[in-house]
Amino acid sequence: MSRPGEPDGVLLEVHGLTKSFGSVPVLRGIDLDVREGSVTVLIGPSGSGKTTMLRSLNALEVPEAGIVRIGDVAVDYGQAPGKKLLTRLRAQSGMVFQGHALFPHMTALRNVMEGPVVVQRRPADVAREEALSLLDQVGLADKADQYPYQLSGGQQQRVGIARALAIRPRLMLFDEPTSALDPELVGEVLQVMKGLAEQGWTMLVVTHEIRFAQKVSDQVLFIDGGFIVEQGPPGELLVAPREQRTRQFLRRILDPL
Amino acid sequence: MPVSGTTWQLIRDSLGPLLDGMLRGTLPLTVISFLLGLALALILALMRLSRVRLATGVARAYVSVVRGTPLLLQLFIIFYGLPSLGLTIPPFPSAVIAFTLNVGGYASEVIRASILAVPRGQWEAAATVGMDYVTTLRRVVLPQASRVAVPPLSNTLISLLKDTSLASTILVTELLRKAQEIAAPTFRFFTLYSVAAAYYWVVCVLLSFSQGRLERRLNRYVAT
Ligand SMILES: Nc1ncnc2c1ncn2[C@@H]1O[C@H](COP(=O)(O)OP(=O)(O)OP(=O)(O)O)[C@@H](O)[C@H]1O
Numbered sequence: 001m002s003r004p005g006e007p008d009g010v011l012l013e014v015h016g017l018t019k020s021f022g023s024v025p026v027l028r029g030i031d032l033d034v035r036e037g038s039v040t041v042l043i044g045p046s047g048s049g050k051t052t053m054l055r056s057l058n059a060l061e062v063p064e065a066g067i068v069r070i071g072d073v074a075v076d077y078g079q080a081p082g083k084k085l086l087t088r089l090r091a092q093s094g095m096v097f098q099g100h101a102l103f104p105h106m107t108a109l110r111n112v113m114e115g116p117v118v119v120q121r122r123p124a125d126v127a128r129e130e131a132l133s134l135l136d137q138v139g140l141a142d143k144a145d146q147y148p149y150q151l152s153g154g155q156q157q158r159v160g161i162a163r164a165l166a167i168r169p170r171l172m173l174f175d176e177p178t179s180a181l182d183p184e185l186v187g188e189v190l191q192v193m194k195g196l197a198e199q200g201w202t203m204l205v206v207t208h209e210i211r212f213a214q215k216v217s218d219q220v221l222f223i224d225g226g227f228i229v230e231q232g233p234p235g236e237l238l239v240a241p242r243e244q245r246t247r248q249f250l251r252r253i254l255d256p257l
Numbered sequence: 258m259p260v261s262g263t264t265w266q267l268i269r270d271s272l273g274p275l276l277d278g279m280l281r282g283t284l285p286l287t288v289i290s291f292l293l294g295l296a297l298a299l300i301l302a303l304m305r306l307s308r309v310r311l312a313t314g315v316a317r318a319y320v321s322v323v324r325g326t327p328l329l330l331q332l333f334i335i336f337y338g339l340p341s342l343g344l345t346i347p348p349f350p351s352a353v354i355a356f357t358l359n360v361g362g363y364a365s366e367v368i369r370a371s372i373l374a375v376p377r378g379q380w381e382a383a384a385t386v387g388m389d390y391v392t393t394l395r396r397v398v399l400p401q402a403s404r405v406a407v408p409p410l411s412n413t414l415i416s417l418l419k420d421t422s423l424a425s426t427i428l429v430t431e432l433l434r435k436a437q438e439i440a441a442p443t444f445r446f447f448t449l450y451s452v453a454a455a456y457y458w459v460v461c462v463l464l465s466f467s468q469g470r471l472e473r474r475l476n477r478y479v480a481t
């Protein structure tokens with residue numbers, strides 16, 4: 001499905017993304033294509049820049065240089081983009097954080113409705129119906145009126161996913177959505193994400209759940225030291241990585257002892 | 258000394274006029290100054306939290322001056338001082354201005370701290386659903402900050418209620434001045450001032466009571 005200004009089904013395009021904190025370079029020229037409807041998993045050591053990269057795609061972080069295009073919105077960070085443009089870029093993607101990002105003073109339903117009603121000014125009754133169906137989709141139809149503190153970590157993350165979906169983004173970004181959860185709660189969140197992938201959502205996921213990458217993703221990126229060191233289909237990169245650094249990393253997370 | 262019948266008589270006769278001083282002087286002065294003061298305090302707090310150096314500097318200097326000078330003197334400067342610069346303001350508006358400026362200074366520190374107490378992640382979560390700065394404040398940050406701010410702001414309100422008695426020195430007919438006016442011709446200061454004190458105390462108790470209710474309401478979404 002290609003739209004004007006969007007070459008051959010590539011939904012997300014990143015060129016030369018560069019970001020430093022002070023004098024410390026964190027992203028050192030990232031290039032990346034993500035096809036519409038595909039799932040990309042990002043793996044890499046702690047501090048390698050995965051979060052910074054996701055945040056740059058969502059304009060939560062403003063890189064010094066590089067081009068990010070999502071759908072028909074393109075931002076050249078080197079050209080000091082204005083607030084308006086960054087807001088448009090941000091609206092193209094939904095972001096799910098590690099945890100604790102729900103609005104604690106709002107019910108699950110209100111969390112999901114907030115963007116559509118307050119920002120996008122959609123009619124409240126329509127937004128409500130849609131929010132309820134999104135909560136149903138993440139398996140929480142019966143929790144609509146609960147406050148975040150009344151929900152488990154896994155349930156909170158699923159509300160977070162519904163909230164991100166509600167702004168009708170074209171791309172979903174996940175930053176280690178399960179790493180703050182108790183092990184027995186990880187599965188319910190991954191299930192929801194797998195469901196989204198089956199529905200054709202385009203997703204970029206930072207995770208160290210290798211099984212998820214194997215079963216759900218179309219491509220895996222290994223990032224280290226601010227570079228994409230290696231990329232490929234999960235069947236290759238996770239099974240027979242070409243790079244020494246990828247091999248070492250996978251060995252460490254698959255067999256920490 | 259037994260309380261004579263005439264004392265009871267005096268108390269009964271003064272209850273009405275003193276209530277009038279409370280309802281038409283002290284309370285309006287307190288409420289108006291507090292609300293305007295809160296608005297000023299929010300602006301000052303946001304200035305101090307902003308990344309604009311001039312704004313932070315101005316807000317910081319303002320708070321320093323307000324907190325570093327006596328409230329009574331602030332009242333005198335506005336009511337007795339400004340006329341010599343050609344600006345004469347009647348008693349009640351003078352008092353409103355002085356108390357507003359004063360509450361603004363004190364409450365801005367409270368509001369600033371309560372905004373800082375809201376986790377950074379809440380600003381970011383708001384941004385990801387598309388909220389701008391003002392919407393984030395209104396929908397996400399201030400509702401959460403208010404939970405932290407209500408107890409100290411209640412103290413500010415209660416102090417303000419009592420401090421409005423200072424307005425009697427600039428001829429505002431509030432509760433204390435009413436008591437003075439009634440007492441002066443009869444020299445029954447002890448009785449009249451005691452009744453006035455009782456009025457202040459009752460209103461403070463009512464305020465503390467509603468503070469408790471408000472705090473419970475704001476805490477309903479927090480795990481206990
Ligand atoms: N706001 C910041 N200010 C200064 N340095 C930062 C900031 N955010 C991140 N960094 C640094 O940038 C580097 C990359 O951080 P980032 O969070 O992107 O890594 P990550 O790959 O997500 O790591 P993890 O797996 O631990 O989440 C780290 O060295 C980190 O200390």
Ligand SMILES: [Mg+2]
Nearest residue numbers: 050051052175
């Ligand atoms: Mg990270």
